[in-house]
Amino acid sequence: MSSTAIPYAGAGDHGHDAHGHHHETFLTKYIFSQDHKMIAKQFLITGIIMAFFAMFLSILFRIQLAWPEKDFPILEVFLGKWAEGGRIRPDFFLSLVTIHGTIMVFFVLTAGLSGTFSNLLIPLQLGARDMASPFMNMLSYWFFFSACVVMISSFFVESGPASAGWTIYPPLSALPQAIPGSGTGMSLWLASMVLFIASQVMGGINYISTVLNMRTKGMSLWRMPLTIWAVFLTAIVGLLSFPVLVSAVVLLIFDRSMGTSFYLSDIIIGGKILPNEGGSPILFQHLFWFLGHPEVYIVLMPALGLTSEVIATNSRKPIFGYHAMVYSLIGITVLSFIVWGHHMFVTGMNPFLGGVFMITTLIIAVPSAVKTFNYLATLWRGNLKFTPAMLFAIGLVSFFISGGLTGIFLGNSALDINLHDTYFVVAHFHLVMGSASICGMLCGVYHWYPKMFGRMMNDKLGYLHFWMTFIGAYLVFFPMHFMGIDGVPRRYYSFTNFPFMQEWLTVNVFITWAAIIAGFGQIAFLFNFFYSIWFGKKATQNPWNSNTLEWTTPVEHLHGNWPGEIPTVYRWPYDYSKPGHDEDFIPQTTPFSETMTSNLPHDFEGDAVAEQIQREWDKEHGIERVVHH
Amino acid sequence: MVQPKDSYDYLATLKAKKFSLYVFLVVSFMLFAAWSSGFIVYTAGGEDKGLKTLLPHTFIFSTLSILLSSATIHLSYSAAKIGNLAKQKLWLVMTILLGALFFVLQYNAWMELARSGVMFINNNASQSFIYVFVWAHQAHIFAGVIVLLNALFKANNKQPLIKNRFRMELASVFWHFLDILWIYIYVFLLLNQ
Numbered sequence: 164m165s166s167t168a169i170p171y172a173g174a175g176d177h178g179h180d181a182h183g184h185h186h187e188t189f190l191t192k193y194i195f196s197q198d199h200k201m202i203a204k205q206f207l208i209t210g211i212i213m214a215f216f217a218m219f220l221s222i223l224f225r226i227q228l229a230w231p232e233k234d235f236p237i238l239e240v241f242l243g244k245w246a247e248g249g250r251i252r253p254d255f256f257l258s259l260v261t262i263h264g265t266i267m268v269f270f271v272l273t274a275g276l277s278g279t280f281s282n283l284l285i286p287l288q289l290g291a292r293d294m295a296s297p298f299m300n301m302l303s304y305w306f307f308f309s310a311c312v313v314m315i316s317s318f319f320v321e322s323g324p325a326s327a328g329w330t331i332y333p334p335l336s337a338l339p340q341a342i343p344g345s346g347t348g349m350s351l352w353l354a355s356m357v358l359f360i361a362s363q364v365m366g367g368i369n370y371i372s373t374v375l376n377m378r379t380k381g382m383s384l385w386r387m388p389l390t391i392w393a394v395f396l397t398a399i400v401g402l403l404s405f406p407v408l409v410s411a412v413v414l415l416i417f418d419r420s421m422g423t424s425f426y427l428s429d430i431i432i433g434g435k436i437l438p439n440e441g442g443s444p445i446l447f448q449h450l451f452w453f454l455g456h457p458e459v460y461i462v463l464m465p466a467l468g469l470t471s472e473v474i475a476t477n478s479r480k481p482i483f484g485y486h487a488m489v490y491s492l493i494g495i496t497v498l499s500f501i502v503w504g505h506h507m508f509v510t511g512m513n514p515f516l517g518g519v520f521m522i523t524t525l526i527i528a529v530p531s532a533v534k535t536f537n538y539l540a541t542l543w544r545g546n547l548k549f550t551p552a553m554l555f556a557i558g559l560v561s562f563f564i565s566g567g568l569t570g571i572f573l574g575n576s577a578l579d580i581n582l583h584d585t586y587f588v589v590a591h592f593h594l595v596m597g598s599a600s601i602c603g604m605l606c607g608v609y610h611w612y613p614k615m616f617g618r619m620m621n622d623k624l625g626y627l628h629f630w631m632t633f634i635g636a637y638l639v640f641f642p643m644h645f646m647g648i649d650g651v652p653r654r655y656y657s658f659t660n661f662p663f664m665q666e667w668l669t670v671n672v673f674i675t676w677a678a679i680i681a682g683f684g685q686i687a688f689l690f691n692f693f694y695s696i697w698f699g700k701k702a703t704q705n706p707w708n709s710n711t712l713e714w715t716t717p718v719e720h721l722h723g724n725w726p727g728e729i730p731t732v733y734r735w736p737y738d739y740s741k742p743g744h745d746e747d748f749i750p751q752t753t754p755f756s757e758t759m760t761s762n763l764p765h766d767f768e769g770d771a772v773a774e775q776i777q778r779e780w781d782k783e784h785g786i787e788r789v790v791h792h
Numbered sequence: 793m794v795q796p797k798d799s800y801d802y803l804a805t806l807k808a809k810k811f812s813l814y815v816f817l818v819v820s821f822m823l824f825a826a827w828s829s830g831f832i833v834y835t836a837g838g839e840d841k842g843l844k845t846l847l848p849h850t851f852i853f854s855t856l857s858i859l860l861s862s863a864t865i866h867l868s869y870s871a872a873k874i875g876n877l878a879k880q881k882l883w884l885v886m887t888i889l890l891g892a893l894f895f896v897l898q899y900n901a902w903m904e905l906a907r908s909g910v911m912f913i914n915n916n917a918s919q920s921f922i923y924v925f926v927w928a929h930q931a932h933i934f935a936g937v938i939v940l941l942n943a944l945f946k947a948n949n950k951q952p953l954i955k956n957r958f959r960m961e962l963a964s965v966f967w968h969f970l971d972i973l974w975i976y977i978y979v980f981l982l983l984n985q
Binding site: 292295296299364367368369371372373375376377402403404405406407409410411413414417421422423424425438439440441442443446449450453 | 801804805807808809811812815816818819820822823825826827829830833834837838840841912913914915916917920924928
């Protein structure tokens with residue numbers, strides 16, 4: 164593209180971001196929007212709806228677990244034959260567990276989290292008018308939306324939704340005659356997932372391309388906010404791992420519908436011998452977990468990025484160890500690809516290979532711990548502002564520690580023999596991945612709500628929501644550790660058939676009540692979210708006194724983000740409470756020439772001329788600067 | 793109120809879009825890399841696994857046709873660079889025809905495979921993998937032909953040359969990728985034969 168400097172004003176198929184007076188219809192503004200801010204809101208609201216749906220499913224199976232002998236006629240009213248006589252049927256219980264997991268992991272914490280905040284923050288925090296390809300961005304949302312529709316539609320087919328668990332291991336998932344859920348429901352699950360991956364790929368390509376090509380003047384990689392680092396690395400992880408899931412899914416579809424034997428061998432079902440020979444179900448597990456493990460970091464890393472930003476802003480302190488934060492994210496990114504075997508310790512893996520995976524798994528604790536300590540060090544002696552967003556950010560740190568610790572147990576291939584597929588695992592990932600990430604997501608919603616909707620959410624409802632969620636999540640998941648250590652397996656329909664599990668029934672009742680109460684807490688959020696869109700307090704331009712670029716855009720959204728020129732960036736995003744400055748924050752757009760009282764030698768990154776000017780100014784004003792080395 | 797979009801903005805967008813294409817190629821390659829590793833893991837699973845057959849010779853001819861099409865798309869792109877629309881279109885048509893020839897040859901190759909008893913539905917899934925590779929690559933070829941047709945029909949004097957040239961650049965990058973991808977698949981299968 165070197166010889167193409169032909170001035171061409173108004174070029175491009177999507178050149179309308181250049182015109183403030185562009186005519187928009189309801190359809191192009193709210194439905195088929197190509198504006199990244201609107202697409203972010205579409206992702207968020209769809210994600211919230213899916214989250215409530217999946218949460219409702221979890222309450223349903225919690226009711227079964229707590230009161231297996233009781234009838235709830237109301238269930239039959241809206242579940243029909245799946246809850247005959249008011250009791251959830253075993254195969255439908257498995258569907259509930261499966262779809263709860265699928266929706267939460269993929270639709271809420273992947274698309275709802277990454278989709279919302281990558282779309283919102285990449286252009287706004289980097290100073291771009293929009294994404295690299297707004298059209299592809301729009302397609303990304305609509306593929307996601309179709310995936311949601313297909314997934315939910317599986318509740319309306321005769322044989323019910325998929326029920327082989329969110330990991331859809333064959334042969335269970337490959338044989339329609341095995342369980343009802345492996346029939347049409349499974350086909351819909353696979354179709355939905357292909358649409359979903361297409362959406363993620365289109366989104367991810369856009370995020371990476373925008374971050375690397377469309378930053379404003381002065382926004383070097385090392386001046387990017389940690390949010391951007393996180394979503395950028397998340398997109399890389401997604402693009403490298405999602406195609407592998409496609410490859411696994413395609414082979415599974417062939418096995419299901421065409422009679423190949425990639426995963427199937429030696430199966431007798433209902434007294435009939437199947438013709439499939441020579442397949443390897445372990446092959447599926449390898450392919451699945453090559454995505455599946457990076458997936459948990461796809462879920463977690465954006466949450467870590469959002470909280471880094473929120474904790475620094477609300478501690479009124481620079482983030483502790485900015486570079487260490489970035490390098491630990493990079494470390495997690497790389498390591499996430501070489502730990503997948505720890506999900507397969509007990510499925511017949513070579514013990515030596517298991518040992519290798521154990522070591523890589525335990526190494527991932529290092530960057531994770533670096534991040535944790537940096538969060539705590541940022542909070543340490545900070546001028547803490549306990550906004551709802553800040554509380555959720557601290558909630559993430561708490562869940563990340565308490566859930567991360569049990570990861571060290573599970574990553575050990577010897578201990579995993581006992582703990583595999585027990586409630587200990589359920590407790591572990593619901594804390595470290597589920598609760599931590601959802602806290603990160605909610606933290607992001609509360610913090611960037613004024614940017615998205617131009618209004619503030621209600622603080623009091625926010626506090627109520629936080630405490631119900633935070634305490635509720637611990638009450639729900641903490642007891643599960645003990646059940647798991649006692650050997651109670653996950654995904655079991657009823658605890659009444661095994662004497663050793665019966666003792667845990669009372670604990671199940673406790674957990675279910677905690678889940679129901681925490682669920683009610685979410686209604687406070689739902690009300691707060693939708694009420695504030697129309698009736699919330701009007702937001703000011705920079706309500707949190709934050710440094711990053713998105714708070715320099717007008718409250719009223721416009722296509723192209725900034726009226727006039729895009730601002731230039733002069734400094735990193737974490738100049739909070741800098742000694743010598745009259746305010747406790749210095750936006751990235753403030754040049755050093757305007758902050759002569761607070762500049763430090765290392766601010767100039769080795770620029771000798773600037774250092775000289777600063778020294779002369781200091782001498783002139785009689786300022787003695789203490790330089791720490 | 794908003795500044796008019798200047799040429800710098802526009803060129804930056806083009807650069808980003810081209811970059812996006814390269815990222816997509818990585819994604820697409822990951823798909824085939826996953827099947828390759830799946831093939832290796834599966835084949836290592838037992839003595840009775842593995843291709844256990846010679847690949848049909850037709851693959852040599854299809855390889856030649858796609859190699860040739862890489863040359864023609866390059867000629868077409870070179871013509872686009874100097875603004876010679878007629879020549880660009882001619883070579884584009886040639887490329888599309890070679891793409892069609894490639895499809896015909898691939899079709900013949902898998903018919904040959906089937907005649908020699910190497911079926912898709914097979915208890916030795918190593919052999920099923922051949923079809924997975926070839927079909928998935930063929931799906932990419934269909935997408936590539938659509939890209940080429942788009943470049944062909946949009947090549948006219950009514951549009952700025954820079955857009956035409958950019959479109960041709962992306963089309964040729966994608967088409968070369970399909971060529972390299974096929975060679976990768978072919979060599980991978982040959983090495984395991």
